[in-house]
Amino acid sequence: MAHFDPNAKPFSNKWLNERLAVDTLKRVLSTEYWIPKNINFLWAMGMVLAVTFGLLLVSGIFLLMYYLPDTKQAFDSVNYTIMQEVGYGWLWRHIHGVAASVVFLIIYIHMFTGIYYGSYKRGRELIWISGMLLFVSFSAEAFSGYMLPWGQMSYWAGMVITNLFSLGSLELNGLVEWIRGDYVPGQAFLGRFFMLHVLLMPLIIIALIVLHFGTLRLPHVNNQDGEEIDFEAEAEKWKAGNRKEAKVIPFNPVFLSKDVFVMGVYFVIFFYLVFYNFEFAMDPVNFDPADPLKTPPHIYPEWYFLWSYEILRPFGKDAGLMWFGFAQVIFFLLPFLDRSPYVAPANRRRPFRCWFWILLIDMVALTILGKLPPEGIFTTLGTIFAYLFIALWFALPFITKMEKLVGGKK
């Protein structure tokens, strides 16, 4: 039964506590939200992602004021109105384009940090799965966003990716046309991807972020040694003033101070890219207006999709699609394919350590090859690395079953 003191001053701490439990919220979400002390800067990637998403939202809001989702006006609304007429319009567009690309770099670093430290097992399976759902949602958000400027790359990427849904020999052309709302990407296509990009996907992403935080709550954040920490006991040590002995730190202000420092470094690099080196994110090909009668000599997806695009290439139509689908889904299964009970950094798990570095090198190789034209040595290498990717995932259950833990604390 809530108790309300008639003498409490309105909007005072006591008054707010009676109505909103502000002190409890502060404790639970901030000053007594316990994070392990044994972490490194990679642990800041989550906050970096949240802040980058915030940048995308804010810059997106200003772009949305002037963007026109009409195939005849979209290109000029972006490249003339926003880039050249609107006060600081160019700044929002550059921020939005660069952030959309950099967010995937941070996602991959965040993902591979999780894989390296085993942060997907022993109670953390749903953190991993909700994170992978976020990856898929961000991919859909990025793809839908890329359609909007209606440049050559927008149009032809739209054409190629929606063609995938014909599902090879199944020839589901009706499905492809239904997705597009027309025979080819046109006004209907632009309209629905605008809706997805501006409303539906952001709502889904926000809901998934809340879920991701929720799944983190009980298992708590992992630490560099994979040590299972008794958070309640360690929290008591901290609260008793035993800050050096305690294995945990409060989120606010201790963990946050490290987060903010890492963010500062990130922003220096980020804004350097925004002002001086943005072509990796704003490809020149998309500065040609969409032309349904002319395919650009080189079409390629954005860099973060290249590795899975490359897996599609070495195989025939149906096999390619199958392995492409495999690549999208297989990461979800990581917690269940890893048969070892140990939560430890990869350098202490043999042979998982090899598996990790080979996978990382393989994905970098697939990414680079995905950009290169499918000729000569590039095709050969692409085939090798694609098969290697598949083999790695099939091997995972076997190599983790016979895993040996070495060194360090258990």
Place this chain on the structure above:
Amino acid sequence: MKELKILLVVLAFVGITYYGVEPYAHSVMHKHVEGHDFKYPDLKAAPKGNAEAGKAKVAACAGCHGIEKAGMKAPMDAMASVAAYGVNPPDLSNAGAIYDTKFLVDLMQNPTHATKTKKLAMPPSASSAQDAADIAAYLKSIAPKEVTPKEAYEAACGRCHAMRYAKWTQIGEEPKTKMNIKTGKNPDLMKFNLKVAEYQDHLAKYMGKLPPDLSIIIRARSEDYLKTFVEDPQSQLPGTAMPRVGLTKEGYEKVEAYLEQIGDSSKPKREAIGPWVIGYFVLFTLLAFGWYKSQWKGLKD
């Protein structure tokens, strides 16, 4: 120390990926084309021209070209010219300021050779290199010392390439018109646009397709590509219908400046504000580092 090692590993993987996906892949997709800095080494040196002699000989050009500076009006207006030839022959008032002399001399004697095209509306018009050199010298004498970037673009490119962001069409700048508020329509603008459409129709037939609008070409192609393409279109797009236009290096730089003025007008502002924003975050990081160190003091051995 450990964190530094981790950072270096992350940077190494990011760096390798960036290198492979950007500079390396782009160099494979677009093989480097060596330009000649607008020296036109394939063209013969021109004899020294006499402007006085050229003044008399330039009458040979008046059959198609106007020269406003010399009081010579074009024999046909843009619409009649494009219907007859497929393109509107340029006014030659500024030609002496932006085109290479060797090129002009070769162009007048052998238009398809100079422009590296298979067919051209302009026929051979000078019977000797000396005649051509004299006319070129005359054109140079009447041309202004400096042309503005806009004038350079309009003279060298504007009869084929529109620029909607500058309200430039192949028949000139879009005029200021008023809408009839009783009908909600603007007949003067509609008439102008109809003329543009007819012009483009003839031009597309003559060229094989409509030369693209160049409003944002400065961001759609690299600096290197544009330079080598304008110097010699065949070197980047073999078989293209675009003629070599014979700009001098300075002439091209003026055109490039105009392309940037219209297509990337926020560049000066971007480069002015960049250092401030990055500087702000450097300071931010220093302050954040101070806070971080103060928070973590005494927490670890």
Place this chain on the structure above:
Amino acid sequence: MSNRRDFMGMALGAFTGLGALGALYAAKRTWDPLPSVKSAGFTTVDVSSAEENVLYTEMWRGKPVFVIKVAKNSTPKDGSKNAYEDKRLITIGGDKFFVAIGLCTHLGCIPSYFPEDHRFICACHGGQFDAAGEVLKAPPPSPLVIPPFKVDGKKIVLGEEGPEYKKMKAAGLVA
């Protein structure tokens, strides 16, 4: 110790606030009217062929503007004063013109002109103005607004503050 932590935290917080102000400034400028909108704020009206006591409607900044070449006798039937004598009229090329924004000063409807009676009647709530825009009948609280203008021979440029406009404004006649 805690004081140093608090100080660093506050210093960082203040510096962040500074950055936020910068971002807010950029956001404010993004909201500003575009240059193409502001430059379209001028309309030139050529009155050389205007007939007497005929309402012409022009558009300026999206709003209707009434232009009437006022007749020498513009007295309404009920005997109110002759609008031709009104100081609010503008002389262009020897003739007197009434030029005002065609929106009733009550709630913004467009009044209709009845030339036989030299008066405007607003259908929304019955307000009335004479041929110089002065209020004849409530509810409009004030005369029809005269926009900034500049006389240029037989033309009038709306949107530019010419000397005649400035004089009228100083005398309190424009609104």
